[in-house]
Amino acid sequence: EALGCRRVQLLRYFGETAEPCGNCDLCDTPPEIFDGTEAVRKALSAALRTGESFGAGHLIDILTGSETDKVRARGHDRLPTFGVGRDLDRRTWQGVFRQMMGHDLMRPDSTRHGALVMTDAARPILRGEASITLRKDLLKKAARRPIAKALVSDEDAPLLSALKSKRRDLAERAGLPAYMIFNDRTLIEMAETRPADLDAFARINGVGATKLEKYGSEFLQVISGETTANVHPARRALAGRAAGDVFDHLCQIQMELVRGPTGTEKPVSCSASLLRKVAEQHPTSRDALDNLLGPRRAERFGDAFLDALQQ
Known part of the structure; x- marks a missing residue:
């Protein structure tokens, strides 16, 4: 989102000054x-009035006066900032929020589902003590370039930014390059497909068993905006496989029969690791199932489990 000569800005980063080079793309075609x-x-006000608890997409809905279910449910259609940004279209607001993050005026908070929070650098602007110049959004022109094929839609851009923030946070904690958590293409697919559970997450390109185990729940939390359920490791190991659905079915049967058909018998249950073994081995004969369960559990669950396995 640079406004002037790239060489000047690069040297300024290292504490040096220079004249415009006249050769870079921004000198050749100033934005x-x-x-x-x-x-x-207006954007900062919308964020503050909603408790800095939402991403760019929801804030843009407020600014443009979009009466979505989410806006109405939270009473945000009654805020003073509702509709104050109707003079700009949604695409322009996307550019404004993107540049605000580029200028470090707002940051996605990975601990709060990617909600945008204001930084100290933004306070002088909010108080009217400073001004800021932005570049017009050139997304339409950029869309003609081959690289644009890797970009997400305007609707998915805020989520992609939040996913990158989560990736950066995890990479810093682990002392790894960001791409070793997930590469950009994988994050783009997450933003576009928005998987709702670990099974769907496991089907995304670039998500293997190890990364699913390490990062799946955290990225799902960013995508859904909600804290994900604490999935047992035995179930997590089956994510994205048919055995996962079998495991879920067996768990449901166990819950119904834990005290027998009448609900009055002594509790009997199977461990999650045993249910995983049954789901993976998928025995289709009573003898094979009984060998896995043992006599007491086979007596309680054998018939019901076998019916589920033979479906």
Whole structure:
């Protein structure tokens, strides 16, 4: 989102000064710019009035006056900021939020499902003590370039940003390059398909068994905006496989029969690891199933389990 010569900005990062080089793409074709102060202040106000608990997509709905179910359910259609950004279209607001993150005025909080939070650098702008210049969104032009094939839609861009923030956080904690958590293509597929559970997450390209175990729940939390259920490791190991559905069915049967058909007998249950073994080996004869379960469990669950396995 640079506004001027790339060489000048690069040297400024290292504490040096320089004249515009006249050779980079921004010197050759300077971007169109506009005074983004008012738009940024509106965006910051919307974030603060909603407790800094939402991502760009929801904030844009508020600013543009979109009466979505989520906006109405939370009463955000009654906020003073509701509809104050109707002068800009959704695409432009996407660019505003993207550049605000680029200027470090807002950051996605990976611990709060990617919600955007204001930084100290934004306070002077919010108080009217500073202004900011932004570049006009050139997404339409960029879409003609081959690289744009790797981009997500405007609707998915905020989620992709939150996923990258989560990846960066995990990489920093593990002392690894970000791409070793998940590469960009995998994050893009997450943003586009929005898997709702570990089974769907496991089907995304680049998600193997190890990464599913390590990172699946955390990324699902970012995608859904909700804390995911504490999935037992035995079930997590079956994610994305047909055996996972069998495991779920066996668990349901066990819950119904734990005290017998009448609900008055002494409790009998199978461990999660045993249910996983049954789901994976998928015995279809009573003898094979009884050998796995043992006499007491076979007596309680054998017939019902076998019916489920033979379906």
